[in-house]
Amino acid sequence: xxxxxxxxxxxxPSLEDAQSWERWAEQPVPLGAEGVPDAKFLPPMLRRRCTPxxxxxxxxxxxxxPEAERGHVRTVFASRHGSINESIDMIGAVVRxxxxxxxxxSHTVHNAQAGLFSIAAGNREASASLAAQxxxxxxxxxxxxxxxxxxxxxxVLFVTADVPLAPTFAPLVSEATxxxxxxxxLANDGPGPRIxxxxxxxxxxxxxxxxxxxxxxxxxxxxxxxxxxxxARQQFRWSRL
Amino acid sequence: MGExxxxxxxxxxxxxxxxxxxxxxxxxxxxxxxxGFRQRTDFVPDRSLWVGEVRDSLPELPPELSRxxxxxxxxxxxxxxxxxxxxxxxxxxxxxxxxxxxxGTSTSGVGDAESAIAHQIESGxxxxxxHYDQLEFGxxxxxxxxxxxxxxxxxxxxxxxxxxxxxxxxxxxxxRLGVCDAVIAGATDSLCGLTxxxxxxxxxxxxxxxxxxxxxxxxxxxxxxxALFLVTADPDxxxxxxxxxxxxxxxxxxxxxxxxxxxxxxxxALTDAGLGASEIDYxxxxxxxxxxxxxxxxxxxxxxxxxxxxxxxxKAVVGHTLGAAGAMEAAFCWLLLAARDxxxxxLPPHCWDGVQDETLPVLALAEKGQCVRAAHPARVMxxxxxxxxxxxxxxLGEPS
Numbered sequence: 001x002x003x004x005x006x007x008x009x010x011x012x013p014s015l016e017d018a019q020s021w022e023r024w025a026e027q028p029v030p031l032g033a034e035g036v037p038d039a040k041f042l043p044p045m046l047r048r049r050c051t052p053x054x055x056x057x058x059x060x061x062x063x064x065x066p067e068a069e070r071g072h073v074r075t076v077f078a079s080r081h082g083s084i085n086e087s088i089d090m091i092g093a094v095v096r097x098x099x100x101x102x103x104x105x106s107h108t109v110h111n112a113q114a115g116l117f118s119i120a121a122g123n124r125e126a127s128a129s130l131a132a133q134x135x136x137x138x139x140x141x142x143x144x145x146x147x148x149x150x151x152x153x154x155x156v157l158f159v160t161a162d163v164p165l166a167p168t169f170a171p172l173v174s175e176a177t178x179x180x181x182x183x184x185x186l187a188n189d190g191p192g193p194r195i196x197x198x199x200x201x202x203x204x205x206x207x208x209x210x211x212x213x214x215x216x217x218x219x220x221x222x223x224x225x226x227x228x229x230x231x232a233r234q235q236f237r238w239s240r241l
Numbered sequence: 242m243g244e245x246x247x248x249x250x251x252x253x254x255x256x257x258x259x260x261x262x263x264x265x266x267x268x269x270x271x272x273x274x275x276x277g278f279r280q281r282t283d284f285v286p287d288r289s290l291w292v293g294e295v296r297d298s299l300p301e302l303p304p305e306l307s308r309x310x311x312x313x314x315x316x317x318x319x320x321x322x323x324x325x326x327x328x329x330x331x332x333x334x335x336x337x338x339x340x341x342x343x344x345g346t347s348t349s350g351v352g353d354a355e356s357a358i359a360h361q362i363e364s365g366x367x368x369x370x371x372h373y374d375q376l377e378f379g380x381x382x383x384x385x386x387x388x389x390x391x392x393x394x395x396x397x398x399x400x401x402x403x404x405x406x407x408x409x410x411x412x413x414x415x416x417r418l419g420v421c422d423a424v425i426a427g428a429t430d431s432l433c434g435l436t437x438x439x440x441x442x443x444x445x446x447x448x449x450x451x452x453x454x455x456x457x458x459x460x461x462x463x464x465x466x467x468a469l470f471l472v473t474a475d476p477d478x479x480x481x482x483x484x485x486x487x488x489x490x491x492x493x494x495x496x497x498x499x500x501x502x503x504x505x506x507x508x509x510a511l512t513d514a515g516l517g518a519s520e521i522d523y524x525x526x527x528x529x530x531x532x533x534x535x536x537x538x539x540x541x542x543x544x545x546x547x548x549x550x551x552x553x554x555x556k557a558v559v560g561h562t563l564g565a566a567g568a569m570e571a572a573f574c575w576l577l578l579a580a581r582d583x584x585x586x587x588l589p590p591h592c593w594d595g596v597q598d599e600t601l602p603v604l605a606l607a608e609k610g611q612c613v614r615a616a617h618p619a620r621v622m623x624x625x626x627x628x629x630x631x632x633x634x635x636x637l638g639e640p641s
Contacts, residue, residue, distance in 0.1 A: 001418060074486075080379060082399070087351070087435065088358065094434040095359040097286045105439035106493040106628075109347065110378055110399035115629030118488040124502060126486030127631055128407055132396035133379035139396035146414030150484065150513075168361070172373040199420065201338050201392045232383070233392055 009063035025221035031178035064183035070121040078140030083108035137212035155187040160213040182213035194241035202235035249475035254323030257466030258293035284437040293464030293560030308372035309384040311350030320467035335422040341393035345404025345428030347564030350375035352433030401628035405568025427469035428568035451530030453554040456598040464560020468568040483514025489630025500541030506632040528554020543602035553591035567625035
């Protein structure tokens with residue numbers, strides 16, 4: 001499979017612009033866990049209701065896509081944990097038989113970020129939200145390619161993000177913890193470098209120093225011809241074409 | 242259109258409050274049998290709610306997959322068992338690395354997490370039976386991949402009510418991209434305190450059984466279940482002919498009243514299928530019974546189908562199965578086509594109190610026992626308009 005990378009963006013604590021990420025790609029360090037970007041680009045009513053994950057995802061979505069295009073791209077939002085942290089609080093309320101806040105509930109569906117982006121950007125195009133355990137990034141990339149299959153002339157904005165799991169569940173999951181988002185705009189043609197993507201059987205020997213999306217970005221910005229990534233059941237390979 | 246490969250929905254497994262196999266479910270669906278609903282008082286404090294619950298015991302997961310154990314995955318297992326034979330055939334034909342899994346859900350194992358958190362509140366620790374794999378959304382598809390030993394892509398889509406329809410759309414694309422030769426695609430959702438309380442807080446739930454399109458409609462009745470398809474590139478068998486997608490850009494919990502997003506989804510699906518509106522023999526409405534959806538959808542349907550189209554909402558019989566709805570209702574469309582009798586198609590009736598909302602266009606709502614005469618190949622459409630404004634419409638049809 002192939003695509004053109006029309007643009008990219010990313011955010012993590014203290015890594016808020018392209019130059020910072022290019023320096024990070026040369027000398028990577030673990031990504032921070034605490035902090036959120038400012039969300040001044042969102043109207044106040046929407047901004048108030050945003051969870052940390054939402055702010056991070058939407059900041060990167062807006063940065064990846066120039067304003068003129070924001071309303072015209074398909075979108076794919078990928079997050080392993082999504083709004084689980086906020087769900088924990090609501091589940092506690094349910095268990096204690098307390099009333100739920102309807103606004104909070106609306107904002108914890110897994111596609112909340114997609115819905116909010118659609119509203120903030122006036123975007124009426126197709127949108128998907130997904131999760132795939134530790135392989136959320138590569139399968140999000142694949143889902144983005146399915147959107148190019150369905151509508152070959154429309155670019156796809158693909159954003160992967162997560163924030164650290166709350167203490168209730170954090171001890172149960174072994175992963176590189178960070179607050180981060182990585183965004184790519186993929187298309188079938190147009191200006192930008194070409195990228196190849198293959199999936200092959202793997203033996204499940206996955207372990208990562210940083211989130212997969214950050215590993216991808218590190219390679220894209222500073223790496224060699226190909227990136228091989230081990231997943232739970234597959235091997236993923238990206239290459240410069 | 243180009244040379245795009247066919248997309249066949251080769252086999253179906255389905256479970257909901259009407260039953261645990263296609264023929265049982267189809268029989269009760271066409272009778273408009275609402276006895277699958279029962280009242281529960283333990284979901285929302287001080288409320289008695291009608292729900293479409295899958296009754297009686299559910300299968301246990303195999304011990305080596307106990308980390309995935311939850312009601313949602315047990316419902317998935319019930320549906321999977323029904324397509325085991327066709328799956329084994331696909332496995333010998335294609336090999337395990339060429340078969341993928343795409344599932345939709347809006348709940349995953351939340352219901353079981355409620356018990357785990359209750360346990361923690363009481364005793365300070367999560368139950369030892371709790372594993373994160375059962376709760377996270379990705380677990381729903383990983384479970385199936387691990388159970389069946391599949392090496393193809395496996396991921397979970399979660400876009401509220403359109404999740405199940407999206408799973409079929411992506412499955413078709415994976416086959417057309419050449420990544421898979423077959424995909425297990427569909428969706429599962431299960432009743433739980435969080436979802437019922439959330440919709441209750443949004444004042445979206447009706448006290449009575451849902452009454453879609455009625456002037457007296459007052460909201461949703463929730464349901465649960467699973468609908469799984471084996472999707473292939475077979476030219477024979479019931480085909481997925483078209484997919485139409487859009488977003489509302491309006492509000493998280495309400496659709497654009499003008500119905501623009503719904504209209505786009507239906508029109509894009511027709512274009513994708515290479516069909517005109519008059520070639521659709523039946524439309525399965527999203528028809529949730531909320532004031533806003535039903536008025537928006539009536540307007541959109543009336544605009545797209547200017548000669549009308551026989552239609553019904555099956556949510557008045559199985560409930561709104563949320564993340565499963567798009568796949569569940571595609572399953573009903575599949576069953577409708579599979580049950581062709583000569584030149585007649587029997588339609589699932591629209592169950593309501595018969596009171597037209599005077600402010601809305603009149604739709605050709607199907608009555609119990611209604612059949613339509615449909616020449617080969619028949620085509621049907623299914624709408625799913627999700628929370629957060631995520632829309633997906635499917636067109637299914639008999640092979641030409």
